[in-house]
Amino acid sequence: MSDPRGRRADDVLAMHRSARRGGTRSLLRWLAGRTGVRVLLIATDGTVLAEEGGTGTAGHTELARSGAEELRSRGLGSLTLDGESGTALLVSLNGTRKHSAPALAAVTPRPVPDGLARLLSDVASALDLCWTSEQTERQLRRLELAEVRNREAVLHLLMNGHVATARQIADVLEPALPDVIRYLVAEAPPRLRHALAHRCAELAPGAWVVPCPVYEDHVLVLAPSAPGAGAEEASALASAVAGTPGDVTVGVSEAVPLRDAATGYAQAFHALVTARSRTDRWATFACRPDPALVLGPTAREWAAQVLAPLRTYFARRPQDPDSAELAVTATSWLAFSSQATTYLKIHRNTLSARLRLMEDLLSLDLDRLADQSLLALALRADSGPRARPAGPGTVGDTAPRSLDDLLARPAAVEWARNLLRPVEALSPATGLGHTLDAWLRNDARLAPTATELSLSTTAVRKRLTRVEELLGRSLLRAPSDRHDLWLAKRALHLTDAARQCAAIPG
Template sequence: MHVQTGVSGGAVARRAEDVLAMQRVVRKDGTRSLLRWLALRTGARVQLTHANGSAVSGTEARLDREEAEFVHRGLRELFSRRLRSMVVDSESCTLLLLPLQGPREVCMPLLTAVVARPAPADLSLLLADAASVLSLCWQAEHTERKRQRLALAEAHNREAVLHLVMNGHLSAARQVAGVLHPPLPSVIRFYVVECPPSERGHLAVRCREVADGAWIVKCPVHTDHLLVIAPAGAPALEEAFTALADDCLVGASEELPLRETATGYAQAFHALAAARNQPCRHAEFANRPDLALTIGPAAAAWATGVLAPLHAYAARRSQDPDSETLVATAASWLAFSSQATSHLKIHRNTLSARLRLIGELLHLDLDRLADQSLLALAMRAASLPVPAHPQSHPAHGGTGGAHSLDGLLARPAVLAWARRQLHPIRTGPSPDGLDQTLTAYLRHDGRIGPTARALLLSTTATRKRLARIEGLLERSLLRSPSVRHDLWLAHRAVALAEGV
């Protein structure tokens, strides 16, 4: 390449203006904006190209087939002759190749320009200046991409640990957590922090600063939630979290053993519903006895019979879900409803197919809230110890016998539990209207549209009533995990006692 030694003052000024313009442009959108500027400035098709001839993603120029083959030939010639740069002419166009400069361990791309002949006289010098700017800019972008990939990988690993511990795989969860740090505590307090989705990443960083030893994960289901597993015994973190941002809410669970992390999440989620009505913007779970614990060992015996077909299921094909996968799917769907697809990382059609199979195995219609509530109780009760000599129990949740669902709900302790659940609604403001609304909502399988039509209300008015019920109960009703399964069981227990 021949460089003239006598350069006019106008050319020097024009070059300085171009360099300044490149520095301004590159601040807007990095390499992409600079490549667009070069294309407009020179009339060339400009892109960044890998050594194999493929364009760097996001920088592709509109090259026709002949020009693309011309670039491949030029690259082969450049590398075979071990040149630092190259200008190649064809009958109709000129190709300029300038490798970007960077560390040896980084595979830097090349600046490639194809322009119709004759090429502008100052094009080579302009591209050399651009290559210098692009080298620095591309390295910075490459470093940021690596940082983002590492952050994403760590986030996925932390989410995987959360899945393991919530599904009861404590040994594997502890091993992975021990590598990522901090280690998982034996006794925990679970927090759900709600904030605008756009602020979640920044708030997660700040939460780590005030929550020493806590395990913080972005919720895979709700994009406005952060999940925090903190060691029990440490100072409560509700006030510290709410002080970080004016628009965040915090729900906290009781102190629980690590194996009950799923319960801790549900408690914190329900406490979050109560926090919406608190001026301090945080709330702790209001302890109420769990129905499965209220029933006692008989619930475990009944649950064993209900879930036996699910646990005994053997997949016919290797690609079909096994019994463990079906159990995990049922638990996720009961907790998150249709958003279980985000939790399980599966397609909605896959979720529907698994739910159909679960319903067939258990002889349940999972579109009905009654059967959903039966399954939810069975899943909770399955973790209780089974009596050493359990009485006979049916293989599914029928309505007859001492160990049917109705038989369990007819117990005096369960009736007392049910009345405690419904007490805030039946003694609160406008008790008749709220109780009627809740009854209609449960009767119509937790669907707002049919509930509104039955009450001759708009969906907005119905939703407002349900939100008031949510506030009185201090439990989440409209968002999953929802208290609707417990409420259906409570209504059923009271109806059995009153002969309704």
Template sequence: MDTAAARRVRRADDVLDMQRAARRGGTGPVLRWLEGRTSVTAFLMDSAGTVTCPARTLLGDAERGLALRGARELTERRLGSVAIDEDGLTCIVLPLGGSRSAAAPLLAAVAPRPAPPELRLLLADASSVLYLSWLAEHTRRRQRRLTIAEAGTREAVLHLLMNGHTSAARQIAGALRPALPAMVRVYVIEGPPSFRGQLVRKLSDMTKGAWIVQCPVYVDHSFMLAPADDAPAPVWPPELAAVCWIGESGAVPLRETATGYAQAFHALAAARGRAERRASFAASPDLALTIGPAAAVWAKAFLLPIRTHRARRAQDPDGAELLATAASWLSFHSRATAHLKIHRNTLTARLTGIQELLGLDLHRLADQAALALALRSVTEQVPSPPEGDIAEAARTLPTVDELLSLPRVGEWAQQQFRPVTAPDVPACIAETLATWLRLDARIGPTAAALCISASAVRKRLARGEALLARSLLRSPSAIHDLWLALRALDLAEQTEARGRFAGLPGRA
């Protein structure tokens, strides 16, 4: 074989080797192959001299200076390639694939003089392979950024809905599609964190017009907002139902998405104990609606110090931010930092401000429950009293105990505990639940009071979750409603000598 033919064969082998390296890992392996083939220092850089794909060996000042000089001359003089010989070094700079796109990087190679004779031809061939590899990597990066941006926007829509900003959520959602429906059904799907990406794709394929968001608080949860108006129930794929638990809310107006989320979360707690791994929310009367207009008047006065609060400095939270923080903390506690996207020190400072404004101790379950009832009473559709009665009602505001002493509240409280006080349920379940609530939902003191282990307390509470179909050990939980129900039963016992609410054991 003559010399020219041998060179053509060698060049073809080199191009095949570069393509194999590109298939293994893109631009990095191609540059490493080029360095091993010619003993040069090869790297990618932009027109400003910033190295975007570094060389295997550390670049010295001389190599960097030559490469930057070559990049400037290539850009300013609009040349196809530049070769510079200086201080015993040869630097060759050329655009990838001959492209003059501002986004495409430059290929630079620095070698001691004299440079290998085949270097220029190898760099020309490598630039085409590197350009295709870089283009694929650049496209993937842009797709990832778009995916992250869309996920962040959908999460922002979810935050707006959870905080009651329905109009703003609709405007943002209208740009992404689908439009948010007037009535929604909320689903919370729990599965392995590694399965979340695949889960979102499957949910997108099986549901039309649904909003699917990865939960910002729990890494094993996904959130789906589906239309509830004449929409068929979703058919869950077998592979999804085999590894996930699914909680479903009732149909709620879009403005009550937060209520739907809490319902779906409670249904999820019930689904964990069922063979079908799915559950729908078991409807229960809402306490704010049970109390009626008095709850709305009381809540407005209770929250007045926050609602009228004005930030002293531009960076301080105003009343609306404090209310949103209170609602998030009551739902997620320490995980509210992930929900609100704030630092834990910021959360602590805001909670301190809330306690000072309202005169509460949020370490006490009683104060947490009062704040939760107030927030729900101003967001639920509780009918307001006639205008003429509001001023009179405001002068004689009832206390929380007076609201809980209403006869209809006693009936509501009995209904809350009925599943755990049934004759076929061991009495220790209700006793543990009542003790746990009285001790501010703390596992250790409850175990000490009952002379059992902490794991036994958790097992009994988990059994209580299945019976009540409500979440207890994971927020958002039903502990605030249950504490208020227990308090209502205690007040009824104190005022009624007959003790007709004595069905719950463990009462002091």
């Protein structure tokens, strides 16, 4: 004859082992196997949170739900309810929370097996601990997700130039946003990103740390930069982050004002390209002037002409995007391509509709790299410094009528030569310059480029990767430098064409 007390002790040990292995689900699975009946965990509103064992019928589930409702309404700790489909035995997971805690239910044909009620009572005690622990973990994850989303919102505001609003929200979330920042992009396997974010926060007190909303292997860090701090400040931080366990790579921007956070991000992203090929796995941005800054206020006057239809656009319906929202969408798409949907948290059809509207307003074809580059330069230049009014009796600089007029200026040509020098200096035998030309000519698409060059897409990708290393800029992964490269190539083409025309007699 078996010892009931010994059997119960064995059951208690077995249920605790199951709980440690897999929590609520594992414990319910053990209970179903031990009793051979259908077991359910039911919320106070009747929702079946989990179920295991038995074939089960709709009648069994409804009987268990009816029992849970009766248990809750009467404030009972346990209940037995008979029905046509069998008998339901229910136990509230916690007697002190009868009105909020879920109930453990077992539905069995009659007669009810001996000892089932006592076993349910024993399991409910262990199950309550598992459920409470899992609920706490879920709440912590929700809080962490809310924190991340709030920080992403601040990041969006900064990237779109809304610095004052970003500061107001950041002051609540803490830490406060610094006036001058160094932007770091830390790259690691996605499974390590959570730990990397915590490590970055430890290494850079006062920094704004956000998991990248676009790339799941990136952590973004807006680290405060002290006035007058040199490159040593960035080197120490980047080296420490890159030394985090795991395959971590870090790109660092120059020290930039908070209002130029978007520029800092682009710089850090391009520095990441250089960092991947270095043994110490970090790199700072190799300084190169932005074409909008090189061309100065003249570019802004040109941009004002180009963007006039957009700036004067009014949405017909309240739910339609206005001109500011269209500009933000275009800027994000030019930076992140199709991944702008993730960045902006919009559907791809919404993105497509907004881009088509932009095309109609500005008479552009955004499938063409040439028009993308024009729009990218116009949007950057439009946020640059305004030209000072010309004084009395002075002759102002005439605003260029077209993009070609702007790119033909000496400052633009010099900028283009400096940008392309690492590639132009190569021997034609390497094929890198020819590949870059073909890639830009084919709107930065790999497949058409490979067809034109009679190469595989893999071979084209390898050559462009080598060009990335030479230029220290990202080409194949957004944000890409393809727009600046197209503008530079166009500037040099216009110069060569003008030189050839000047060389023709008469």
